[in-house]
Amino acid sequence: MALILADVGGTNVRFACARGGVIDGTLTRRFPNDDYASFDAVLDAYLAHAQVKTVEALTIAVAGPGDGARARLTNRDWHFDTAALAAAHSAKRVDLFNDLSALGYALDSLNADGLRTILAPDVPAPHQMQRLVVGIGTGFNVSPVLTHEGGVTCLLAEAGLGSLPSRLRRPLEAYLGRSADWVRCVEDVISGPGLSRLHAEATGAPAITARDVIERASAGDAQAQASRDVFARMLGEWIQDLRLLYMPTGGIFLAGSVVRALLESPAYDIFTSAVTEQPTVKSELPPVAISVITQDEAALLGCLAYAKARA
Numbered sequence: 001m002a003l004i005l006a007d008v009g010g011t012n013v014r015f016a017c018a019r020g021g022v023i024d025g026t027l028t029r030r031f032p033n034d035d036y037a038s039f040d041a042v043l044d045a046y047l048a049h050a051q052v053k054t055v056e057a058l059t060i061a062v063a064g065p066g067d068g069a070r071a072r073l074t075n076r077d078w079h080f081d082t083a084a085l086a087a088a089h090s091a092k093r094v095d096l097f098n099d100l101s102a103l104g105y106a107l108d109s110l111n112a113d114g115l116r117t118i119l120a121p122d123v124p125a126p127h128q129m130q131r132l133v134v135g136i137g138t139g140f141n142v143s144p145v146l147t148h149e150g151g152v153t154c155l156l157a158e159a160g161l162g163s164l165p166s167r168l169r170r171p172l173e174a175y176l177g178r179s180a181d182w183v184r185c186v187e188d189v190i191s192g193p194g195l196s197r198l199h200a201e202a203t204g205a206p207a208i209t210a211r212d213v214i215e216r217a218s219a220g221d222a223q224a225q226a227s228r229d230v231f232a233r234m235l236g237e238w239i240q241d242l243r244l245l246y247m248p249t250g251g252i253f254l255a256g257s258v259v260r261a262l263l264e265s266p267a268y269d270i271f272t273s274a275v276t277e278q279p280t281v282k283s284e285l286p287p288v289a290i291s292v293i294t295q296d297e298a299a300l301l302g303c304l305a306y307a308k309a310r311a
Helices: 037-052 082-089 099-109 167-175 192-203 212-220 222-246 257-262 267-275 298-310
Strands: 001-009 012-019 029-030 055-062 070-072 080-083 093-098 115-119 131-136 141-147 151-154 253-256 290-294
Touching: 001 037, 001 099, 001 298, 012 037, 012 222, 012 298, 029 037, 029 257, 037 082, 055 070, 055 082, 055 298, 080 082, 082 093, 082 151, 093 099, 093 212, 093 298, 099 131, 099 141, 099 151, 099 253, 115 267, 131 222, 141 222, 151 298, 167 192, 167 222, 167 267, 192 212, 192 222, 192 257, 212 222, 212 257, 222 253, 222 267
Parallel strands: 001 055, 055 093, 131 253, 253 290
Antiparallel strands: 001 012, 012 029, 070 080, 115 290, 131 141, 141 151
């Protein structure tokens, strides 16, 4: 009997298998979404790889909106239905929840190797205070994390689909020298594809990936450096808005390959300069701790914690 854990992102699916409440590290595997027509197809491939014949339960974190019974990927036409999945695999229980919530449930399971501190206030915040997970990858979203006597609760949000605030639109259009009519919402800019499109719009050249933009910037490409630095400044400014919206006095936890690569580059100083300013002229907020989640399997740990809480 096995508990199957799945972290379904816009680009890849990570799977793990847990027995007796412990993940079997030898059976953790990543699959590219482009190789499969549906989640059902990639799940079948994983079960064959792991030689799992009996599925006790499925816990699936999805990068997209859902209501607990159904979900869909924001950036891919994949749909999830708990009743259909349970019937197809004779599973006693199928849980669907948001991938950013999975990272929220993982926070208390991460050790020092799974987190990199970016900013640390002189006085650490009490553990019970609100925390915020911020995901910057194929898309953008957040998950507020509340700790209480009953455990942890991760609230739902779709922050990446909201309209672009003026504090981001101003530097964006100043850099481009024109209106950014292609921007419909926050994640059109603050995401991997957002950095890719930003650089393409600024240069008039064919789009390259966000990672390529950052790598070219590190290699001395002046235009790539300009795009990277504007992106870092906008990300820092957006974090300031998120501080006001969610009051994460217990800390902000950044996740995703884009932000990890960005903060390993010289743009680190631009980002930290932006997030150490006061977010509003009307009030003064104390400094907030900011960390980067560096463990690739963090969401799977969150899936396990969520499954245990549900059980």
